[in-house]
Amino acid sequence: MDLITTHINADFDALASMVAAKKLYPEAILAFAGAQEKNLRDFFSQSVEYLYDFQRLKNIPFKEVKRLIVVDTRQASRLGTIAECLANPGLEIHIYDHHPANPGDLRGNVEHIRPVGSTVTIFVDLFRSREVTLSPQEATLLAMGIYEDTGSFHFDTTTPEDLQAAAWLLERGANLHAITQFIAQELTSTEVTLLGELIRSATTYTIQGLDITVAKLTIDSYFDGFAMVVRRFMVMENLNTLFALARMGERTYLIARSRIPEVNAGEIVREFGGGGHASAASATIKDLTMIEAEEKLIQVLHKQIRPQRLAGDLMSAPVISGRPNITIHQAEELLNRYNITVLPVVDENHRVIGLISRRVAGKAAQLGLQEQPVSDYMSTEFATLTPMATMGDIQELIIEHRQRIIPVVDGRNGELQGVITRTDLLNLLVNDPSRLPRNLYSEQLPSSERQRNLQNLMVERLGRRIVVLLRTIGEVAEARKYHAFAVGGFVRDLLLHEKNLDIDVVIEGDGIRFAKDLAARLGGEVRVHSKFKTAMVRLPDGLKVDVATARLEYYDYPAAMPTVELSSLKLDLYRRDFTINAMAVHLNPENFGLLVDFFNSQNDLKDKKIRVLHNLSFVEDPTRIFRAIRFEQRMGFAIGRHTERLIKNAVRMNLFDRFFGYRFFGELQLMLNEDNPLPAIRRLAELGLLPFLHPKLRMDARLENILSEAQAGLAWYHLLYLDKPCRPWLVYLLALTATLKGEEVKTFCARFEVPVRIRQALLREKWAAQQAATSLRRHAPTSNSGIYHLLADLGPEGLLYLMAIIRKKAAKKSISLYVTELIDVRPEISGHDLKNMGYQPGPRFREIFDQLLDARLDGKLRNRKQELAYVRRHFPLTAGSPPDSAESGPAPPPGNCRPGSPEPGTKP
Structure with a gap:
C-alpha cells in the first residue's frame, strides 16, 4: 500500500500538504502520525469534508506499506509509530518538504525540497506545471496552509513563490473568510489567563546587541493552545524574537519565533532535538527541568546569535558633501551648519575625490585662505568601503588606520552612498541604540534653535490658571535640576490661537520622578507607564498633565512599535509625526515662554503645510498617514507635495500588512469622530487607502450618498437635544461599511483588532438595521406599535445608519417618529399595581405590559385610569381574588419598569 503522512502535532500546512499529495497519489491512504494542533482539530469539528479520508493508525498494517509519502518534514523522529515502516524491505520514500536540512534527515527516492515558506507552495508549483484541477474547497484548505506557515506573509x-501560490489558489476559488476563521482565532478565557502569566514572566536579554525575550510558565497538564498564546504575545508586544518555555506535566516544551535574520529559530531549537525553520520552530524537552532548560537556552542563544553588521546597514545617508571648486570659507560654513567634522569632496559623478576636516578648514581660514578652493587642501589619501563591507573591515580602518571617516561607495561606479564615522562605530561598540541620522532634509532642518518668547501670548490665550500651572511645572523641574518643556499640539494650537488644554510636558531628566513631585506639590494623582517612561498627573480641578521623559523612538523594521531610549529634547522632537507638532516651549523660570523650533516648524504653520520630519516617517509608522489626513482636513491645511509622495510610496509598498491593527483602528476612530469626517474619508479614497480598510471598499456614488445621509442624520439628531448619547464615529463607521456583508465586517474587525465591545455593537447595529431596512422596503408598518417593535432593537447609532441607507420618505418618517415620540412611551402602571389588583407575578405580566404598551403607542390609552380599566376588561381575575386597591395607591413614576417585564425583584 501507499501511505501519506506528516509530522506529529500536525498543523494546517501539514494537513493541506497531505490532501495535496492525495491529488498526486490517488490510491494512497492518509494517516496522521500523531496528534494535531488545536486549530486543526477545531477545523475538523466544523468541517467534516476531509475528516473521513483519514485512517486510524491502529487500522494500518505498517508492514504492508511499500511507498511512504512524507510531507512537511523529513525527520524520522517526528513520524511517531509510522517510523516502523522505514524498516520495510524495498520501501520507496517520497519527500515533500520546505524545512532546512538537519543531520539525520530521511533521504527519498523522490524529493521535492525547496526553501519556501510553506510545503503547500511546492505542491502548487507541481499542480501548475501538471495542470491539476482543484475545487474551491481544496484551494481554500491549501491556502490555509500557506497563510499559517508564512504568518499571513509576515x-x-x-518567498515570492508563496505569494504566487496563494494568488493561484485565490484564482481557483479559495475563500479568504474561511481562512480568517481558522487562522486568526480569538483567545479563549484559558488562553487569556496563560497569556497574562507568560507576559508577567517575560525577561529580555541583550545578546550581541539584540533584544531576545524569554518567557516561561508551568501548567499541570498538556495544553495544545500554547502556540497560539505565544503568537498573540509576540504580536501584542511587537517582539522581534520570542522563546517560550512551558512545563506541562512531566515535559518541557519550547516554542521559538523570530522576525529577524540574525536569530534563526530553527537552528536554535535543533540544539534541543526539535525542528522548524528560521521564523518558527518548536521542541519537546524530556530530560531537563524548566530551570535547566532555560539555562541551556541562554547558553545556546549566546552561541548561535552572531549578527552580521554590514557597512550598508550602518552608514549615514544621504551625505553632506561639497564640490572641489567651493572655497575654504564655504566648506567651513557647511561643516559648522550641519555640525559635521569631515566633509567629503565629490566630482560631477558624485565620486569621492577628497576629504577636508573642520580642523584643516579652520586653520586655513586663520591663515587667510578663505577664498581658496578646497581641492588645494583636501586629503586625497583615504580608503573607501562598499556597502557589503563587514564590521571587521570598518574597525580596521577606523581603529587601526585611524581614519576619521569612511566613505561608503558603490562598488561598480564609485558613487558615494553614505559615510561611517568614528562616532557611529563607538555608538555600536557600546551598544547605544540612540543613533539618529543627522538632518535628512539638510536645508529644511537647521540645527540652530529659532528662539521667540511666547510669554505674552500665553498670558493672553491661556488665562491665569493655566499659566500658573505651567510656571509651577517649571519650578518643580528646576528643583530637580531638570528642564521642562510644553510640547506638541499644545504649542501648535497656542501659535494658531486655538484652545487646547491637553498639556503634554517633556522632561530632560526622570519624567516619572518629576510627575510624582508635581502631584505631591498640587495634590494630584499619578498614573505611571514605566515601559515608556511616561506618566499622567490628574489634578484636583480635573486638568490632566501628560509627562514624558525626553526620548527618541527608533524602529527596528517598517511598521514596528517603537523602542524607547533616553535622549535629549531635540531628538525627542525629531521623533514627532509632523513639523507642526515638533515645537516646544521652555517652562523653567529662567527661560519661561521661550519657543524652541529646530525644524522650521513655524514656517510650515504659517504656510499651512503638513510635512513629515524625515523620509522614512511613514515607513516607520504608517498610522501617521491617517493622522496627516485628519490634521489636513480638520485644520484646513494641505499635505506637502513631498509628504504626499511619501504617503503614496508607502501605499505602493503595502506596508499595512505589518501593523498593530488596534493602532490603525484608534486613528480611524479619531478621524470619524471629527465634526465633519467626510473630506477625510474622500482623501483616504483619493490616496488609495480605502481598500486597505477592506478590499471591497470603493468611494462610489452609493457610498458617497450613504455617508452624506449619515452626516445629515447626525446633524438632525443633535438638534433634537435628546438625553440619549450617540457616538458619531460609530454612525460613520456603519455608513462606511454599508456595502460590506456581515462576514466581511467581521473580517474588518479581526484585521483591525477591534475591541470586543465595539465589535459586538457594530455587528449588532448593522444586523438590526439591515433587518429593519428589509422590512421597511417590503411593507412598512402602518401602526405606531408596529414601528416601535420594528425599531426597538436599534440604538441611536443604528437608527441613524438606518436613515442613511433607506431612501423612501415614508420609511424615514417612521424612523423620525420613533426617535422623537415613540421611543420613550411606557405604560404608567407598574408591577406593584398589578399585584395590588390581585394578579400573581408570572408570564401573564409580560402579556399585560406588552398589550398596554401597544395600546399606548396606538393612542388607545392615554392615562393611568384607562390602563387600569383596560387590564380589568381584558385580563379578568378569577373568583376569590383580593380586593382591588390599585387606584388608591400612589402611582410610580413612568418608565420605572420595562414594558413586558415584571417588577424588579420578582420572579417572572
Whole structure:
C-alpha cells in the first residue's frame, strides 16, 4: 500500500500538504502520525469534508506499506509509530518538504525540497506545471496552509513563490473568510489567563546587541493552545524574537519565533532535538527541568546569535558633501551648519575625490585662505568601503588606520552612498541604540534653535490658571535640576490661537520622578507607564498633565512599535509625526515662554503645510498617514507635495500588512469622530487607502450618498437635544461599511483588532438595521406599535445608519417618529399595581405590559385610569381574588419598569 503522512502535532500546512499529495497519489491512504494542533482539530469539528479520508493508525498494517509519502518534514523522529515502516524491505520514500536540512534527515527516492515558506507552495508549483484541477474547497484548505506557515506573509521565510501560490489558489476559488476563521482565532478565557502569566514572566536579554525575550510558565497538564498564546504575545508586544518555555506535566516544551535574520529559530531549537525553520520552530524537552532548560537556552542563544553588521546597514545617508571648486570659507560654513567634522569632496559623478576636516578648514581660514578652493587642501589619501563591507573591515580602518571617516561607495561606479564615522562605530561598540541620522532634509532642518518668547501670548490665550500651572511645572523641574518643556499640539494650537488644554510636558531628566513631585506639590494623582517612561498627573480641578521623559523612538523594521531610549529634547522632537507638532516651549523660570523650533516648524504653520520630519516617517509608522489626513482636513491645511509622495510610496509598498491593527483602528476612530469626517474619508479614497480598510471598499456614488445621509442624520439628531448619547464615529463607521456583508465586517474587525465591545455593537447595529431596512422596503408598518417593535432593537447609532441607507420618505418618517415620540412611551402602571389588583407575578405580566404598551403607542390609552380599566376588561381575575386597591395607591413614576417585564425583584 501507499501511505501519506506528516509530522506529529500536525498543523494546517501539514494537513493541506497531505490532501495535496492525495491529488498526486490517488490510491494512497492518509494517516496522521500523531496528534494535531488545536486549530486543526477545531477545523475538523466544523468541517467534516476531509475528516473521513483519514485512517486510524491502529487500522494500518505498517508492514504492508511499500511507498511512504512524507510531507512537511523529513525527520524520522517526528513520524511517531509510522517510523516502523522505514524498516520495510524495498520501501520507496517520497519527500515533500520546505524545512532546512538537519543531520539525520530521511533521504527519498523522490524529493521535492525547496526553501519556501510553506510545503503547500511546492505542491502548487507541481499542480501548475501538471495542470491539476482543484475545487474551491481544496484551494481554500491549501491556502490555509500557506497563510499559517508564512504568518499571513509576515514571516521572513516568506518567498515570492508563496505569494504566487496563494494568488493561484485565490484564482481557483479559495475563500479568504474561511481562512480568517481558522487562522486568526480569538483567545479563549484559558488562553487569556496563560497569556497574562507568560507576559508577567517575560525577561529580555541583550545578546550581541539584540533584544531576545524569554518567557516561561508551568501548567499541570498538556495544553495544545500554547502556540497560539505565544503568537498573540509576540504580536501584542511587537517582539522581534520570542522563546517560550512551558512545563506541562512531566515535559518541557519550547516554542521559538523570530522576525529577524540574525536569530534563526530553527537552528536554535535543533540544539534541543526539535525542528522548524528560521521564523518558527518548536521542541519537546524530556530530560531537563524548566530551570535547566532555560539555562541551556541562554547558553545556546549566546552561541548561535552572531549578527552580521554590514557597512550598508550602518552608514549615514544621504551625505553632506561639497564640490572641489567651493572655497575654504564655504566648506567651513557647511561643516559648522550641519555640525559635521569631515566633509567629503565629490566630482560631477558624485565620486569621492577628497576629504577636508573642520580642523584643516579652520586653520586655513586663520591663515587667510578663505577664498581658496578646497581641492588645494583636501586629503586625497583615504580608503573607501562598499556597502557589503563587514564590521571587521570598518574597525580596521577606523581603529587601526585611524581614519576619521569612511566613505561608503558603490562598488561598480564609485558613487558615494553614505559615510561611517568614528562616532557611529563607538555608538555600536557600546551598544547605544540612540543613533539618529543627522538632518535628512539638510536645508529644511537647521540645527540652530529659532528662539521667540511666547510669554505674552500665553498670558493672553491661556488665562491665569493655566499659566500658573505651567510656571509651577517649571519650578518643580528646576528643583530637580531638570528642564521642562510644553510640547506638541499644545504649542501648535497656542501659535494658531486655538484652545487646547491637553498639556503634554517633556522632561530632560526622570519624567516619572518629576510627575510624582508635581502631584505631591498640587495634590494630584499619578498614573505611571514605566515601559515608556511616561506618566499622567490628574489634578484636583480635573486638568490632566501628560509627562514624558525626553526620548527618541527608533524602529527596528517598517511598521514596528517603537523602542524607547533616553535622549535629549531635540531628538525627542525629531521623533514627532509632523513639523507642526515638533515645537516646544521652555517652562523653567529662567527661560519661561521661550519657543524652541529646530525644524522650521513655524514656517510650515504659517504656510499651512503638513510635512513629515524625515523620509522614512511613514515607513516607520504608517498610522501617521491617517493622522496627516485628519490634521489636513480638520485644520484646513494641505499635505506637502513631498509628504504626499511619501504617503503614496508607502501605499505602493503595502506596508499595512505589518501593523498593530488596534493602532490603525484608534486613528480611524479619531478621524470619524471629527465634526465633519467626510473630506477625510474622500482623501483616504483619493490616496488609495480605502481598500486597505477592506478590499471591497470603493468611494462610489452609493457610498458617497450613504455617508452624506449619515452626516445629515447626525446633524438632525443633535438638534433634537435628546438625553440619549450617540457616538458619531460609530454612525460613520456603519455608513462606511454599508456595502460590506456581515462576514466581511467581521473580517474588518479581526484585521483591525477591534475591541470586543465595539465589535459586538457594530455587528449588532448593522444586523438590526439591515433587518429593519428589509422590512421597511417590503411593507412598512402602518401602526405606531408596529414601528416601535420594528425599531426597538436599534440604538441611536443604528437608527441613524438606518436613515442613511433607506431612501423612501415614508420609511424615514417612521424612523423620525420613533426617535422623537415613540421611543420613550411606557405604560404608567407598574408591577406593584398589578399585584395590588390581585394578579400573581408570572408570564401573564409580560402579556399585560406588552398589550398596554401597544395600546399606548396606538393612542388607545392615554392615562393611568384607562390602563387600569383596560387590564380589568381584558385580563379578568378569577373568583376569590383580593380586593382591588390599585387606584388608591400612589402611582410610580413612568418608565420605572420595562414594558413586558415584571417588577424588579420578582420572579417572572
